[in-house]
Amino acid sequence: MKPASFAHHAPLTLEEALALLARHGEEARVLAGGQSLVPTMAFRMARPAVLVDINRIAALDHVTVEGSVLRIGALARHARFETPAVAGPLGALLARVAHHIAHPPLRLRGTFCGSLAHADPASEWCATALALEARMVLARADGLREVAAEDWFQGVFSTAMAPGEMLREVVLPLPAPAWRGGFAEFARRAGDFALAMAVVGLRLEGGVVRGARIALGGIGGQPVLAREAMALLESQPPSPALLEEAAATAARHCDPQEDLHAPAEYRRELVAVMVKRALRQAVSA
Amino acid sequence: MNWVGRRLPRSEDPPLLRGEGRYVPDIAIGARVVRFLRSPVASGRITALRPPAEMPPGCLFVTGADLAEVQPIKPGLRRFNYRAVEQPVLPIERVHFVGQAIAAIVAPGAALAEDLLEACELDIAAEDPVIGFDAALAPDAALVHPIAPGNVAVEGELRPEAFAETLASAAHMVEFAFRSGRQSAMPLEGRGGVAEYDRATGRIRLSASAQMPHQLRTGIAQLLGMPEADLQVIAPDVGGGFGQKMALFPEYPVLVWLARKHRGRFAWVEDRNENLIASAHSRDQRHVLRAGFDAEGRLLALEADILADVGAFSVFPTTCAVEPLMALAEYPGPYKVPAYAVRTRGVLTHTCPMAPYRGVSRPVITFGIERVMDRAAAALGLAPDEIRRRNLHDVFPARSATGMVLDEASYIQALDEAVHILDIPAFRARQAAARAQGRYLGLGLSVFNERTGYGTPAFAARSMDVVPGYEVVDIAMLPSGEVEARIGSSPHGQGLRTTLSQIIADRLGLDPGHIRIIHGDTDRTPYGWGSFASRSLVIGGGACQVAADKLADKLRRGAARLLQCEPSDVTLRDGNAVAGAASMPIAELARLAHQRSELLSDAIGFNLAETGQYDPGGTFSNACHAAIVEVEAETGHVRVERYLVVEDAGRIINPMIADGQVQGGVAQGIANALFEEVIYAPDGTPLTGTLADYTPPTCAEIPEIEIHHLETISDATITGAKGLGEGGSIGAPAAIANAISDALSPFGVDVAEFPATPPRIRALVRGRAPRA
Numbered sequence A: 001m002k003p004a005s006f007a008h009h010a011p012l013t014l015e016e017a018l019a020l021l022a023r024h025g026e027e028a029r030v031l032a033g034g035q036s037l038v039p040t041m042a043f044r045m046a047r048p049a050v051l052v053d054i055n056r057i058a059a060l061d062h063v064t065v066e067g068s069v070l071r072i073g074a075l076a077r078h079a080r081f082e083t084p085a086v087a088g089p090l091g092a093l094l095a096r097v098a099h100h101i102a103h104p105p106l107r108l109r110g111t112f113c114g115s116l117a118h119a120d121p122a123s124e125w126c127a128t129a130l131a132l133e134a135r136m137v138l139a140r141a142d143g144l145r146e147v148a149a150e151d152w153f154q155g156v157f158s159t160a161m162a163p164g165e166m167l168r169e170v171v172l173p174l175p176a177p178a179w180r181g182g183f184a185e186f187a188r189r190a191g192d193f194a195l196a197m198a199v200v201g202l203r204l205e206g207g208v209v210r211g212a213r214i215a216l217g218g219i220g221g222q223p224v225l226a227r228e229a230m231a232l233l234e235s236q237p238p239s240p241a242l243l244e245e246a247a248a249t250a251a252r253h254c255d256p257q258e259d260l261h262a263p264a265e266y267r268r269e270l271v272a273v274m275v276k277r278a279l280r281q282a283v284s285a
Numbered sequence B: 001m002n003w004v005g006r007r008l009p010r011s012e013d014p015p016l017l018r019g020e021g022r023y024v025p026d027i028a029i030g031a032r033v034v035r036f037l038r039s040p041v042a043s044g045r046i047t048a049l050r051p052p053a054e055m056p057p058g059c060l061f062v063t064g065a066d067l068a069e070v071q072p073i074k075p076g077l078r079r080f081n082y083r084a085v086e087q088p089v090l091p092i093e094r095v096h097f098v099g100q101a102i103a104a105i106v107a108p109g110a111a112l113a114e115d116l117l118e119a120c121e122l123d124i125a126a127e128d129p130v131i132g133f134d135a136a137l138a139p140d141a142a143l144v145h146p147i148a149p150g151n152v153a154v155e156g157e158l159r160p161e162a163f164a165e166t167l168a169s170a171a172h173m174v175e176f177a178f179r180s181g182r183q184s185a186m187p188l189e190g191r192g193g194v195a196e197y198d199r200a201t202g203r204i205r206l207s208a209s210a211q212m213p214h215q216l217r218t219g220i221a222q223l224l225g226m227p228e229a230d231l232q233v234i235a236p237d238v239g240g241g242f243g244q245k246m247a248l249f250p251e252y253p254v255l256v257w258l259a260r261k262h263r264g265r266f267a268w269v270e271d272r273n274e275n276l277i278a279s280a281h282s283r284d285q286r287h288v289l290r291a292g293f294d295a296e297g298r299l300l301a302l303e304a305d306i307l308a309d310v311g312a313f314s315v316f317p318t319t320c321a322v323e324p325l326m327a328l329a330e331y332p333g334p335y336k337v338p339a340y341a342v343r344t345r346g347v348l349t350h351t352c353p354m355a356p357y358r359g360v361s362r363p364v365i366t367f368g369i370e371r372v373m374d375r376a377a378a379a380l381g382l383a384p385d386e387i388r389r390r391n392l393h394d395v396f397p398a399r400s401a402t403g404m405v406l407d408e409a410s411y412i413q414a415l416d417e418a419v420h421i422l423d424i425p426a427f428r429a430r431q432a433a434a435r436a437q438g439r440y441l442g443l444g445l446s447v448f449n450e451r452t453g454y455g456t457p458a459f460a461a462r463s464m465d466v467v468p469g470y471e472v473v474d475i476a477m478l479p480s481g482e483v484e485a486r487i488g489s490s491p492h493g494q495g496l497r498t499t500l501s502q503i504i505a506d507r508l509g510l511d512p513g514h515i516r517i518i519h520g521d522t523d524r525t526p527y528g529w530g531s532f533a534s535r536s537l538v539i540g541g542g543a544c545q546v547a548a549d550k551l552a553d554k555l556r557r558g559a560a561r562l563l564q565c566e567p568s569d570v571t572l573r574d575g576n577a578v579a580g581a582a583s584m585p586i587a588e589l590a591r592l593a594h595q596r597s598e599l600l601s602d603a604i605g606f607n608l609a610e611t612g613q614y615d616p617g618g619t620f621s622n623a624c625h626a627a628i629v630e631v632e633a634e635t636g637h638v639r640v641e642r643y644l645v646v647e648d649a650g651r652i653i654n655p656m657i658a659d660g661q662v663q664g665g666v667a668q669g670i671a672n673a674l675f676e677e678v679i680y681a682p683d684g685t686p687l688t689g690t691l692a693d694y695t696p697p698t699c700a701e702i703p704e705i706e707i708h709h710l711e712t713i714s715d716a717t718i719t720g721a722k723g724l725g726e727g728g729s730i731g732a733p734a735a736i737a738n739a740i741s742d743a744l745s746p747f748g749v750d751v752a753e754f755p756a757t758p759p760r761i762r763a764l765v766r767g768r769a770p771r772a
C-alpha cells in the first residue's frame, strides 16, 4: 500500500482506452507490464490519478511480420523475443538483446512498447529501436501519428508522446539480406541496467561495410547514434584495426554521464569495449 | 544409532518451503499500522514538528515529547576511553543521521499511514554534517556528540616495550594501507514488530524479528521503566539477521509504549529503504599496517592503526566498540606474531549506526593480514602458501599476541589440503598461457581462525555493561516420551532445531523426531543470549548435552529401579532402556514416571526435568579459503571461477547445515569484496537506499562453493564442535582480493579497497601496460 491513491480502469478495447486517456489527459498513465511504473509509484515519484490498464486489450498483443516490417504491439512482453520473433539476423539480434533485460519473471511482464514509452536511458529496447530505425505508432482518440526513433527520445524518461496518446505499436523495418546485427553491454550483475551498451546494424556488401548504425545506451540522457564512428565505417573493409578505430571514435565523441555506479571516464572506456564487441559480432555473423 | 554427524534434513524447512512460516508481517495482520517519520537531514536542529493538519479517527502522532518518561538508549562499557553516547528513542532537539526516526504515525491501515506520513510537518535547521574519517578527525571538526572529543567514541591501544626497535630491525618491511567499504547485512526479512496489549493480564506481547529476544525484553523494560515480567518478547520465524537484529532499535520501545498507553495492537514492518538507511551498517574501516619480516619470511612485528566508522550512536547491547575492539584483539589471527602494537579508534559520524555483522571486524583484518602475507611473499620470492606455512601456529594450545588461548586446530593442514586440491602448478601453467592471450587469471589464498563459542569470560574481558555468554537449557520428557528442550539461544535460519535435536537424540537414545526444541519466546524459555558470534551450536548445544546427560542419568536410575539392576547397567538406545536381556521402552518409563510415580519416585522424584548450563571459554575454528578469478582488464569485471573452502570446525553435527553456513557466509564475503557498498553523499544523504543502488550479488554471480571439512577435536568444548557461522564471510574477501591481485600482478598493482568494483579495478590498471 505504498502508492498514493489512484483510480484503476481496465478497458477491453483500444477505443475505450483512448477515450479514457483523452478524458483524463495529463492525469492518466497507461499501465502495461508495470515493471517500471509500479516501482516509481511505490516510491511516490509517480502519482498518476488514473491508470489505464491495457492488459486486457487482446488486440494489442501481437508481434507480426507485415510486408516489409515487423509490428510489435503494446502488449508484446520482453520474453516474447527470447526465441527469435522473426527468422534471420533480426530475430537473432532481438533474442540476444532480450536476454539482457532484467530477469525472467520481469521479462514475462514488462513490454517492448512500455520500455520505449518509459525511455530509460539504459533500456536495451530503446537503443535497439534507434539502431534499427524503428517507428513509433501513436494512437489517440481522434487519430494516429508516427514518430521516427531519432525524434522519439527527448532526454531522460521523456519522449515525443503527448498527453492523451498511447504507443500502440512499434514498427521495425525488416533488414536487407546482407544485414547483420551485433549487441554488447556491460552490467555489474546479471539483469542489471547496463552501464554502457552498443547495438549495431550494418550491411556487408562486396567485402565492405554499408549503412552502419551504432546506437549507444546506458551512458546517460537518452540513447544516441555514434555518427562519427558510423561514418568512419562506410564503404570500408571491416578490418580489426578499423573496428578498433570506430570503437575509439564512438567513445571519444560520446558524452557519458557520471553516476553512483560509474564515473564518466569509466563509461567512456566501456563504450569503446562494447562498440568493439558489437561490431566484431556483426561482421563475424 | 548415531545422529550426530548425519546430513539430517532440516525439520524447519517443510513449512518454510510451503509458505507456512510465521513471520512478523503474518502476525501483524489486523494490527494498527505504525510508520516512522525519518530525518531527511544528517545533522540539524528540529525547529518544527507537527502532525498532519487532519488526523482521521483512529490515527495517532507520537513524538519524543510524548515519550518524556522513556529513558534514552545508553549502551555501556566500563572503559575509561569509552564515551557513553546516548540515543533518545525519538529525538526532541537534534537529528544525527538521515533515516533517524523522529516521530511515529499510527493509522488503521497502511495506505492511510503512508498518506499521513507525507503530510507531517517537519522543519530542521540543517548543519554541516560530519561524514567520513577525514572530516570526523580533522582538528577543527564539529562534534557529533559533545561528550566525545575529537569524535572518538572509543579508543584502544597496545604497545609492547621496544616495539619500534623490533620493527626497525626487520629485514623486510611491508606497509599496507587499505579501506573496507560500508556494508549492510541485508537480511531477506527486514526489521519489524507487533506489540499487543493483553487486557486480561495487562501484559504486553512483542513479536519482533530479533536475534536476542531476552535482551530485547530486558532492554525495553529498562527504557520504559516497566516491570520486565509484564513484557513477553517472541522472535517468531526470523528471515535472517546476521547480527543486524541483535540491536535494540528505537522503533521497538515505541511499539511497546503504544501498546501499553493505548491498550491495543500496533505493528511496524519496515521496507527495504528503511532497512538500508536506518537499521545498522558495518565494516566501514580504514587500516594502516606495517609488518616486519626476517629474511626467511617470518613475521617479527606487526603494527596496526585501525579506524572504524561507528555512525552516529552506540547500539545496545554490543556498543560501538564491537568493531574497533575486536579488530584490536584478533589481528594476529592464526599467525605467530612476536611483537604486536595497535591503536584502534571508533569514530562518530552523522551516519547510520554500526552494529555487528557476520564476522564483525574479521573480514577486514583478515583482508589486511592476508594481503600483507602476499606482499611479503612477493618481496621475498616465496610462494604465498610457503610464507603462511612459516608463520602459522603449529603447537597447541598456543597463546596469541593479545593473550587469547588458541586451542587445537589445523592451520597448516587446512592450508596443505587446499594447496593439494588446487594443484597450483597446473594453475600457474594455465595462468601463464592465459596471460599470453591477454587474459588475467589469479589465485588467492586466505587463511584465518575464527573465535567462536566464547562465553562470559571473553565478553567480560571487553568490559561491557551487559556481559553475554552462558546458555541455559531446560529439558523435560513428557509422559508420552517426547522431549522438550527450551533454549535461550534464538535461531533465525541456522537450523538449530535440527542440530540440537541430533545432539539430544544421541544422549537419550531417541529419534530426533521425538525431540522438540522450543525457542524464541521469553515466556517459554530460560534467560539466554540468542544467536550470534558463532555460538549457538557450541554453547546452546553444549547446554543441551549437559541437560540431556542429566536427564539420561535420571532415566537410567528410573529404568534400573523397574528392571531391577544398577543404573550403570542401563543403556539408552533406539528408544529403549536396555540392561542385558531386559529392556523397556523409554516412552513407557516416561509414562510410569509421571502417572505411576509411586513405583519410582524415590529413585527419581516427580519429574523428568533437568536444567543444563554451559559457559565455555571459547574455541577457534579455522579454514583456508582459495579463490580463482578472471579479471577482464578492459572492463574491470571480475568473474569468480572457482571457490574452495577447507574448513575445520571440530566435530560436525550436521554436515549439510554446516555447508549451508559456509556457503551463505562466502556469498556475503564475495558481496563484501566485489559488490556491496553503502555510500553517503558529502551532505550525509545515503545514495544506496534501494536494491538498484545497493547491489548484492545474485546466484548468477556466486559460483559453486566446494567445501571440505577437517575435524580437529579440541578439548575446548564438550561436544567437540566449534562454531562456523561467520567463517565464510571472514575468509572470502581476502581470498578474492588476493586472487584479483595475483591476476593483476603483471600490472604491478593490488587491491587495497573494498568492494573492488569494475571502475575501481579499471582505475588500478588504467594507463599501465602489463609486464610480460
Ligand SMILES: Cc1cc2nc3c(=O)[nH]c(=O)nc-3n(C[C@H](O)[C@H](O)[C@H](O)COP(=O)(O)OP(=O)(O)OC[C@H]3O[C@@H](n4cnc5c(N)ncnc54)[C@H](O)[C@@H]3O)c2cc1C
Binding pocket: A029, A030, A031, A032, A033, A034, A035, A036, A037, A038, A039, A074, A100, A101, A102, A103, A106, A109, A110, A111, A112, A113, A114, A115, A117, A118, A120, A122, A123, A124, A125, A165, A166, A167, A168, A191, A192, A193, A194
Ligand atoms: C529489477 C528490475 C530490473 C530491470 N532491468 C531492466 C533492464 O535491464 N533493461 C531494461 O530495459 N529494463 C529493465 N527494467 C524495466 C523493465 O524492462 C520494464 O518492464 C520496462 O521498462 C517498462 O515496461 P512495462 O511494460 O513494464 O511498462 P510500465 O511499467 O507499465 O510503464 C512504464 C511507463 O511507460 C508508460 N507506458 C507503458 N506502455 C505504454 C504504452 N503502450 N503507451 C503509452 N505509455 C505506455 C507507462 O504509463 C509508464 O509511464 C527493469 C525493471 C526492474 C523492476
